[in-house]
Amino acid sequence: MTTDSMIAARRADGRPPPGRFASKTGGSGLKLATACMAALVLLLAAAPFFADRGVIQILFSAMTMLALAQFWNLLAGYAGLVSVGQQGFVGLGGYFLFAAATFAGIDPLFAVPLAGLFAALVALPSAWLIFRLQGAYFAIGTWVVAEVFRLIAAQIKPLGGGTGASLSKAVADQAALTQAIVSATGMRAPAARDVAAYWLALVLVILATALVYGLLRSRRGLALTAIRDDQSAASSLGVDPFRLKLMVYILCAFGAGMVGALIYLQKARISPDAAFSVLDWTAYILFIVIIGGVATVEGPFVGVLVFFILQEQLSDFGAAYLILLGAVAIAVMVFFPKGLWGSLAERFDLHVFPVRRRLMWTMDPGRMAEPAQARTESNETENDR
Amino acid sequence: MIGFVNIVIDGIMIGALYAIFASGLSLIFGVMRLVNLAHGDLIVVAAYLILIVAQSLGLSIFVALALVAPMMFVIGCALQTILLNRVLGDDILPPLLVTFGLSIILQNGALSLFSADSRRLPAFGLENASLPLGPFPVGVLPLMTLGAAVLVIFLLNRLLYATAIGRAFRAVSDDSTTAQLMGVSNDRIFGVAMGLALALCAVAALFLGARANFDPTIGPGRLILAYEAVIIGGLGSLWGTLAGGIILGLAQVAGASINPEWQLLAGHLAFLAMLVVRPRGLFPQLRDAS
Numbered sequence: 001m002t003t004d005s006m007i008a009a010r011r012a013d014g015r016p017p018p019g020r021f022a023s024k025t026g027g028s029g030l031k032l033a034t035a036c037m038a039a040l041v042l043l044l045a046a047a048p049f050f051a052d053r054g055v056i057q058i059l060f061s062a063m064t065m066l067a068l069a070q071f072w073n074l075l076a077g078y079a080g081l082v083s084v085g086q087q088g089f090v091g092l093g094g095y096f097l098f099a100a101a102t103f104a105g106i107d108p109l110f111a112v113p114l115a116g117l118f119a120a121l122v123a124l125p126s127a128w129l130i131f132r133l134q135g136a137y138f139a140i141g142t143w144v145v146a147e148v149f150r151l152i153a154a155q156i157k158p159l160g161g162g163t164g165a166s167l168s169k170a171v172a173d174q175a176a177l178t179q180a181i182v183s184a185t186g187m188r189a190p191a192a193r194d195v196a197a198y199w200l201a202l203v204l205v206i207l208a209t210a211l212v213y214g215l216l217r218s219r220r221g222l223a224l225t226a227i228r229d230d231q232s233a234a235s236s237l238g239v240d241p242f243r244l245k246l247m248v249y250i251l252c253a254f255g256a257g258m259v260g261a262l263i264y265l266q267k268a269r270i271s272p273d274a275a276f277s278v279l280d281w282t283a284y285i286l287f288i289v290i291i292g293g294v295a296t297v298e299g300p301f302v303g304v305l306v307f308f309i310l311q312e313q314l315s316d317f318g319a320a321y322l323i324l325l326g327a328v329a330i331a332v333m334v335f336f337p338k339g340l341w342g343s344l345a346e347r348f349d350l351h352v353f354p355v356r357r358r359l360m361w362t363m364d365p366g367r368m369a370e371p372a373q374a375r376t377e378s379n380e381t382e383n384d385r
Numbered sequence: 386m387i388g389f390v391n392i393v394i395d396g397i398m399i400g401a402l403y404a405i406f407a408s409g410l411s412l413i414f415g416v417m418r419l420v421n422l423a424h425g426d427l428i429v430v431a432a433y434l435i436l437i438v439a440q441s442l443g444l445s446i447f448v449a450l451a452l453v454a455p456m457m458f459v460i461g462c463a464l465q466t467i468l469l470n471r472v473l474g475d476d477i478l479p480p481l482l483v484t485f486g487l488s489i490i491l492q493n494g495a496l497s498l499f500s501a502d503s504r505r506l507p508a509f510g511l512e513n514a515s516l517p518l519g520p521f522p523v524g525v526l527p528l529m530t531l532g533a534a535v536l537v538i539f540l541l542n543r544l545l546y547a548t549a550i551g552r553a554f555r556a557v558s559d560d561s562t563t564a565q566l567m568g569v570s571n572d573r574i575f576g577v578a579m580g581l582a583l584a585l586c587a588v589a590a591l592f593l594g595a596r597a598n599f600d601p602t603i604g605p606g607r608l609i610l611a612y613e614a615v616i617i618g619g620l621g622s623l624w625g626t627l628a629g630g631i632i633l634g635l636a637q638v639a640g641a642s643i644n645p646e647w648q649l650l651a652g653h654l655a656f657l658a659m660l661v662v663r664p665r666g667l668f669p670q671l672r673d674a675s
Binding site: 132148319327 | 468487612654
């Protein structure tokens with residue numbers, strides 16, 4: 001029973017109905033949203049059968065950006081760990097994939113989750129170093145760590161040093177999934193590799209969103225929100241901020257590492273400056289999340305849409321496009337700090353991925369006597385509305 | 386032995402330049418706890434301004450600095466009052482993201498206005514002149530950089546501890562609400578502090594541009610170095626920032642003497658090592674950022 005129906009029930013007999021409050025995550029139109037989402041996922045999964053290769057490549061790039069945006073949003077928006085160094089883990093993932101596929105002969109698609117694990121493993125000592133820095137200086141620390149990764153990658157001569165390396169066709173196309181697509185559809189190997197990478201990217205986006213959504217709805221998510229709102233109060237209730245933040249940091253490194261591996265499997269060419277680029281893998285991601293809405297699960301979807309529309313329309317303008325993108329991000333931050341989705345969601349009470357806990361009134365047949373406490377609570381709820 | 390002394394001298398000279406990059410950051414972090422990710426790009430913009438003023442008016446770059454520094458001061462005040470004051474608050478995310486956006490705008494603005502070619506400020510042969518310091522030749526320009534760094538930090542300290550505006554800076558830094566009750570306008574103080582920081586960017590730009598080539602993309606690299614110097618030195622300590630810059634410079638020159646490709650890496654590793662040994666820096670004076 002929602003508070004609305006509870007208030008209606010009280011009007012009838014002048015007294016609140018028996019029952020109690022429970023906190024639930026939920027929202028209006030959830031079933032419709034779920035159905036739309038399922039249809040969209042099916043459509044995207046089927047896209048390689050009717051869309052041409054260029055469209056698949058753009059969709060692939062959008063999927064990878066979206067997955068990165070989800071992880072960055074979890075990191076900065078929910079855990080308060082503002083990082084400008086996620087490109088470090090993207091690059092590590094890409095380099096790991098090149099090394100694993102070239103030197104160890106591992107199936108490149110299987111190397112993608114391994115790259116995530118590798119990034120998570122490296123994130124552990126990095127966290128040990130930079131968690132000593134507070135607030136905005138943490139951001140600088142993440143950037144320094146990413147720079148260290150870039151400079152070290154440039155020293156790895158077997159992978160081309162500073163100029164980078166290419167994945168040989170034989171290695172890049174040896175993935176079992178790519179071969180399966182080739183034999184099933186008769187596609188050429190490079191196109192099949194795009195399709196395989198695209199499907200994997202779609203899976204990654206779904207996993208990333210499900211992971212972030214599931215985490216935020218769990219006990220840990222509640223603890224995370226509590227830390228963000230008031231760290232000392234949360235600690236006094238038994239939440240361990242350090243452990244929770246460390247967990248999120250490592251999880252996000254894992255995600256960025258997998259996405260990075262996938263991106264460079266599809267590109268089949270890697271160099272330190274590209275793989276560890278702060279513009280491509282952090283600035284764009286930041287803008288996507290800001291424009292969509294920081295600390296909303298839906299925001300990155302909206303942000304990616306706006307980002308790719310702007311890019312399709314304006315990318316020919318080069319520097320002017322980036323200037324415009326920066327200006328849009330600043331304007332959104334100043335005038336709509338909650339982003340496009342955040343502002344809309346607040347205005348119209350929209351929740352496709354409800355993570356906010358709401359007070360719900362549930363009938364309690366065992367307690368027919370009117371509890372005094374419930375009445376004051378219900379009054380407060382009414383006033384808050 | 387001679388190699389070692391050379392490393393120390395070069396390291397100190399390079400570190401002095403990093404300290405000038407960092408002095409403005411140290412000031413604005415101290416006054417308003419703002420981390421400005423566009424600082425490096427603002428230094429690059431100042432370098433282009435010095436170049437334009439010097440070339441179009443036929444002036445020496447040192448005279449051009451006297452014109453550009455006030456310009457940067459005004460730009461800083463405007464930037465702070467129009468934009469940054471709106472996003473400063475308890476949440477660190479908005480100012481960080483706004484300055485990051487600003488950094489992208491400045492980089493690409495400079496790229497479209499001045500092209501990607503690298504430039505250099507004409508220093509009339511000063512860049513190659515050197516003085517003998519005992520058996521060791523020391524460049525005149527690096528010596529001037531060191532002198533400027535010491536002077537800048539000395540003057541900033543005098544400003545903070547011996548003037549009315551400095552007292553207001555410290556009051557706002559300690560407790561901005563109480564300072565406001567005492568009649569200090571936070572927004573105005575923040576504006577002046579950012580103006581000063583950008584004027585210091587112009588000083589940094591002079592020595593950056595006269596000693597080495599610059600192009601629109603080098604801003605973020607300078608930014609990282611500057612923040613490393615601030616963090617090593619300890620938040621709020623200006624002399625600490627100078628020490629931090631010199632530690633970075635020494636590490637870089639020592640790394641480069643083993644393998645030229647290790648210069649930047651050695652500096653970053655020294656920074657991370659300092660985090661392990663002294664996470665709050667050498668001479669911390671402020672409470673950490675919230």
